[in-house]
Amino acid sequence: MDLPKELNERLKHIEALSRNLWKDDRLSPYFYTPHDTAHSLGVISKINSIIPKPKKSSNNNNLNDKEWFYLYCAAWLHDVGMIPYLFEDEQKQINKDLYLSIREQHHYRSKQFVEKNYKLLGLQQDEAQVIGELCRLHRRRENINSSIIKLNNVRVKLLGAYLRIADALAIDSNRADEFKSLYNLFLAHGMPLSSEFHWLRSFWIKEIKVNHNDASIMINFNLRESDEIDGIDYLCKTTVDDIAEEIASCKDVLLKSKISYFTDVKYEFNNLPSDDEKKAKLKQVISKLKMQNTASSSQLADIMMDTISYIAKYCSRNKEDALQMIKNYTISEIGDIKKDRPCHILVKYVESLVNKICSSDKLETKEKLSEILKHIKAIQTERSRNIEHIADNAKSLLTGHSPILLFGYSSIIIKIFENVKDENIKENIPIYILECRSKNQLNFKNDLIYCDGLRYANHLANTGFKNIYFVPDIITGNLIASEKVQKVFFGANTVDIKNKKIGHTAGHNTIIHSAYIHKVPIYIFADIYKFGILNEEDTADERKTDWFTGSSEEKEVIKNLGIKYYNPRSDVIPMHYVHEFYTEYGNFPPSQVPQTIENRISQIRKMFD
Known part of the structure; x- marks a missing residue:
């Protein structure tokens, strides 16, 4: 003008x-x-x-x-x-x-x-x-x-x-x-x-x-x-x-x-970059965005492994650059995720694997890239097979139309429901899904941009289940005391059988104690890569999302009143509260962990350490 x-x-x-x-x-x-x-x-x-x-x-x-x-x-x-x-x-x-x-x-x-x-x-x-x-x-x-x-x-x-x-x-x-x-x-x-x-x-x-x-x-x-x-x-x-x-x-x-x-x-x-390095950068950026909006620890690890595999596979023309790109990705992105979600054992396993291979004095650069590809493919293949086994093992839990309570999005539990073919079960089994309020994310207009429970409910509805109830977290005690639910299904971030505790998203403790008092059985679904050691520092972090309000004016009012937010990220659950674990090795109570699981955990730790 x-x-x-x-x-x-x-x-x-x-x-x-x-x-x-x-x-x-x-x-x-x-x-x-x-x-x-x-x-x-x-x-x-x-x-x-x-x-x-x-x-x-x-x-x-x-x-x-x-x-x-x-x-x-x-x-x-x-x-x-x-x-x-x-x-x-x-x-x-x-x-x-x-x-x-x-x-x-x-x-x-x-x-x-x-x-x-x-x-x-x-x-x-x-x-x-x-x-x-x-x-x-x-x-x-x-x-x-x-x-x-x-x-x-x-x-x-x-x-x-x-x-x-x-x-x-x-x-x-x-x-x-x-x-x-x-x-x-x-x-x-x-x-x-x-x-x-x-x-x-x-x-x-x-x-x-x-x-x-x-x-x-x-x-x-x-x-x-x-x-x-x-x-x-x-x-x-x-x-x-x-x-x-x-x-x-x-x-x-x-x-x-x-x-x-x-x-x-x-x-x-318009077009796709033709340069391998630019494609790898593009893959990493997409990975970063997806990880920021992914609640499931399994999905988080899959995104990381897919990204690392892509770099190792498609940037092979300049192998030194590819390896350095993987190192940088591991340090910056996986390192950041590990800080934000410290109790996700699978994330730590991926980081340890890549670091171990990259730091090896016995391997040439080309061999390191091949080893990374080989091990990641083996982990993903094994986990996919394991989760199918868990879903098969859990079929019996869905018969009889007993009402189920879900809290904290779990891709393994989603797989269990996806494998249900019986339309009678889909039509009639009551599923109560808690909001998981602490994970909510609001934008500056207070529009809801992420709700863990709603994501869970949408996924199950799209899978064909018809009897779904979306419930505020505060109603947990009412649901359990009034016998509206007869089973509780949880995934897990870390199962520590040595110290007899489980790492979860904050909020699980409330549900578990209420269920335990009222003798409602709690089932944990986890594959072998969710088993490991849960350290005390892994559960000390707070969640830094706008879960209550995204409005700058409202946040300023709260701040001026001297009110502080407290939204812890993790809970630690004593194993004796759990009725049964469901794994690819079968189902068992926490007091009877099979020796095969302990042996496999030792093998995995040796592979990553």
């Missing part, structure tokens, strides 16, 4: 100051994508695409010149708060924690900088308040309707909404071209995949097109669906959903303006 000469000159002055601020802060020590001059130009480009050209009619709602001016100024200044030494009184020694804190509060820092330096920026004080407020509002966590800044003929909330959407859309390859060398530098210094994802997304998005005629945004990916790499569609949907959430966070403001609004965010594919 062309501005009047006076406003344009003032904007150029702000642009020059912004460029100068970013000049010495291009190289972040913590691998983040730059939010500098190139990003500001990208945001301005997206502003021009999401706001249609002014109409000629005299009676319309188009932005006025001052509104365009404020919006462009905010595009140049909204991220300056990310600069570590923005204010004179700030310390010159920066560490990672301090840098993360700065990034977390950068929208407020940008607002503070604009309002504090309004004379330097060539602004009036009330103009600086408007632009500073836009800097704050560009982050989704800030309620767009919380703004109380007013200035004649300036729609602050609307400008904040446009800046927010433009910022979210400034992620295509137009931005990526300028910083490929910086990406390669970070890569050489061991950039974690969690950071690399944001870089790669910019390389993969070829173009973002705005269509005002059908109120849609189309994202064109330099990717396409492939049998070779499962999950590309999932990756694209993740990006689309993220942008759709940005739009949803300010939809009321956009609708009220009657200028432009977007009802649909779509995507299309």
Whole structure:
């Protein structure tokens, strides 16, 4: 949009100051994508695409010149708060924690900088308040309707909404071209995949097109669906959903303006990377996204093993690079998952196996890759066979239509139900599924984006079971005391027969104690790779998800009241509460663990240690 000469000159002055601020802060020590001059130009480009050209009619709602001016100024200044030494009184020694804190509060820092330096920026004080407020509002966590800044003929909330959407859309390859060398530098210094994802997304998005005629945004990916790499569609949907959430966070403001609004965010594919290394990176990123949204420890381990196998198999042209990629993946991704879910023994087994092979002095690189492939294939084949055996062993538990209580999503238990062919059982057996509230995840609008119990219920319903009840966790005691359930089915994260305890998701303790008091039998389903040692530190972590509220306003109220959240991740269950274990070696009470299981556990530990 062309501005009047006076406003344009003032904007150029702000642009020059912004460029100068970013000049010495291009190289972040913590691998983040730059939010500098190139990003500001990208945001301005997206502003021009999401706001249609002014109409000629005299009676319309188009932005006025001052509104365009404020919006462009905010595009140049909204991220300056990310600069570590923005204010004179700030310390010159920066560490990672301090840098993360700065990034977390950068929208407020940008607002503070604009309002504090309004004379330097060539602004009036009330103009600086408007632009500073836009800097704050560009982050989704800030309620767009919380703004109380007013200035004649300036729609602050609307400008904040446009800046927010433009910022979210400034992620295509137009931005990526300028910083490929910086990406390669970070890569050489061991950039974690969690950071690399944001870089790669910019390389993969070829173009973002705005269509005002059908109120849609189309994202064109330099990717396409492939049998070779499962999950590309999932990756694209993740990006689309993220942008759709940005739009949803300010939809009321956009609708009220009657200028432009977007009802649909779509995507299309272009091609698949031909380079083996790029394909491997793509596989790792998809793996990362899936692991973040996977509750089952078995599924988590399968994703890890599939990803490692893919790297070992398809990056064989440069074997040294493939092996290093596997090492990095094991350190960063599996290491992170192990920290977040320490009682998942199968995750530890995968990590130990890869580390053992990679560190071997007796194997050449090619042999190491072959060994990794061989062992992972053997584990997956054995586990698949084991789970089929468990499902066969458990058939008798489903006869008689005895009501069953489920808590904590288990892929092994899902397999048991999937193997049921008797339509009479599917039609009549009552299944009570608890919510598993502590695993809930809410977004900033308090929309439910993950519910463990609901996922369980959906899966069983799609398998053909008709008599399913979805139940709040707090009703457990009522269900058991009133004899509405006669059996309890659990999976397990770790079964420690040596120390006679079981690692579970937090919440199992409540159910087990209630069931034990009322003499309702508890059945644990676990294959041999779920058996191992459960250490005390494996159960000490807290779950860090927005299980109660995702609203930044509500979280701020709770924080200001001095109220703390406590949501432990794990429970430890004494084995004597369990009625029977079901494994591929048969079923048995905890006091009668077969010697064959103890022997097999010893073999597995030797293989991994």
